[in-house]
Amino acid sequence: MSSTLATPLETPRVNRWSALVVLSAAMLMTILDGSIVTVAMPAIQRDLGFSPAGLSWTVNAYLIAFGGLLLLAGRLGDLIGRKTMFLAGNAVFTAASLLAGAATTPGLLIAARFLQGAGSAMASAVVLGILVTLFTDPGERAKAIGVFSFTGAAGASIGQVLGGVLTDALSWHWIFFINLPIGVATIVLALRALPSDRGAGLSAGADVLGAALVTSGLMLGIYTVVKVEQHGWTAPHTLGLGALSVALLAGFTVRQATAGTPLMPLRILRSRNVTGANLVQILTLSAMFAFQIIVALYMQKVLHYSALATGLAMLPAAVAIGGVSLFVSARLNTRFGERAVLLVGLVLLLGAMLKLTTVPVDADYVTDLLPVMLLIAGGGLVLPALTALGMSDAKPDDAGLVSGLFNTTQQIGMAVGVAVLSTLAAARTEEELASGVTEPAALTAGYHVAFTIAAALLAAAFVVTVIVLRKPRHTTV
Secondary structure: OOHHHHHHHOOOHHHHHHHHHHHHHHHHHHHHHHHHHHHHHHHHHHHHOOOHHHHOHHHHHHHHHHHHHHHHHHHHHHHHOHHHHHHHHHHHHHHHHHHHHOOOOHHHHHHHHHHHHHHHHHHHHHHHHHHHHHOOOHHHHHHHHHHHHHHHHHHHHHHHHHHHHHHHHOOOOHHHHOHHHHHHHHHHHHHHHOOOOOOOOHHHOOOHHHHHHHHHHHHHHHHHHHOHHHHOOOOHHHHHHHHHHHHHHHHHHHHHHHOOOOOOOHHHHHOHHHHHHHHHHHHHHHHHHHHHHHHHHHHHHHOOOOHHHHHHHOHHHHHHHHHHHHHHHHHHHHHHOHHHHHHHHHHHHHHHHHHHOOOOOOOOHHHHHHHHHHHHHHHHHHHHHHHHHHHOOOOHHHHHHHHHHHHHHHHHHHHHHHHHHHHHHHHHHHHHHHOOOOHHHHHHHHHHHHHHHHHHHHHHHHHHHHHHOOOOOOOOO
8 A cells, every 4th residue: 555645544534524524515616616607607698798609618618627637637636645636726716716706808707717627627636536545444435425426416406596596686706706715615624624645746657748648638529529519510620620639539548558657557447347437427427418408498498497497496306316315325335236226326317318208398397397306316326326436446546547537537428418419409409490390399309309319328328337347346545
C-alpha cells in the first residue's frame, strides 16, 4: 500500500462521515448548477441580449470544460494530492460563480461558465477517489455511496424548482450567487474534514503530451456532439471535427501505451468492472436524458405546464430516486451484490421508458405520468451500484484517475444523449408536421421516438451488465 495514502486510512470514523458531508455538499453544488441554469435561460437571453444560438453556450461552455478536464484533473489529484485538487477546484468554481452572477455581457457570462466547468472538473474528478479511500469496509462504503448518490438526485430536482423561484423572486443573477455560501462553507469545512494526502508526485505521471492530447480530444469531441443538432450528423463540420477528435484520442491511447510515466496507465482498463461499469454508465445516462429533459419538454410544450409546475410534477421522481439511494440501495447492495441490484434497477428504468413510448397528447398526470415517476426509482438502485462497481478495482495510486474516468463517461453519456435523442425527436416531429398533423401530436410523436431509443439503450446496458460485470472484490485502498 502506498505510504501517501496512510493518513486517509487512519482517519477516525467521525471524520470519515464529516468528510462525506463535505464531498456531498460539493456534488450538490455541481449538480445544482447544471440544472438550475436551464430554467433561467429565457431571462438571461432577455437581459444580456443573447442570440438563440449564443444562448446555448451558457450550457455548452460549462459542459465542454467539465467533460474535457475530468480525466486530467483526476490524474493530477493522484499526483499532487486529492485534497489539494478538491480545494482548488471548489475555489475556482466559487470565484467563477461570482463572476457569472455579476456578468453584464454574453462574452463574460460564457467565460465564467467555462471557468465554472473547469472548477467543477477539478473538484468532482477526485471525489470518488477520496470516498473509496475513506470507506474501505464494504457495508460502510455502500452506505456512503448511497448518501452520495442521493445528493446528486436532490441537486437535480432542487435545481429545477429553485431556478424558477430565484429567477422569478429575485433575478437570474442569484442562480449563480447562491453558490457562494455553499462554496465558501465547503472549502472551510474541507480544510479540517478531509484527510491530507501528499500524492505520488508529478514525476510519477507528469505526461504533458498525453494531457494535451486527451484534454483537446475530449473537449473537441464534446463540442462536436453538442453542435450536432445545429449542423446534423453528416455535415462536414460534424464529420471533420469528429474525425479530428477521434485521431487525438487515438494518439492519446498510443502515447499511454508507450510513455514511461503515462497520464492514464492502460492497466486500469483491464478490469472488467471498471470498463464495463463505464460502458453501462454511458448507455444508461444517454437513455436517462429522455426522462430528465424530454419529459420536461413534453410537459411544457404538449401539456402546457409552467416551468414551476413541471419541476413540481417531476419531484416524485427525485424523491423516489433519492429515497431508494439513501435508504434502500446500501442494504440491497450488501445483501445481494451490486451486479444483481444494478440489473433490477435497469429493469425498472426500462419499464419507465416503455411506459413513456405510449404517452398520449392529452395525458393525465396520475394515470400516465405518475407511474413513470415511481418506476424511475430504479435510478436510485442503478447509480450507487454502478459507482461501487466502477470504483471496486481502484488501486491506491489510481483512485483519482478511476474517479475522473467514471465522471468523464458520465458527461459523455449525457452529451451523447442530448445529441442523439433530441436530433431524432426533432426529425420525427418535422416529418409529422409536414404530413399535416397538429403541433402537439407531432411533438409527441417525436418524443415517442426518443423514448423508444432510450429503452433500447437501457436494454443494451442490461446485456452488458450480464455479460461483462462481475461481483466486485471490494479492493481495500
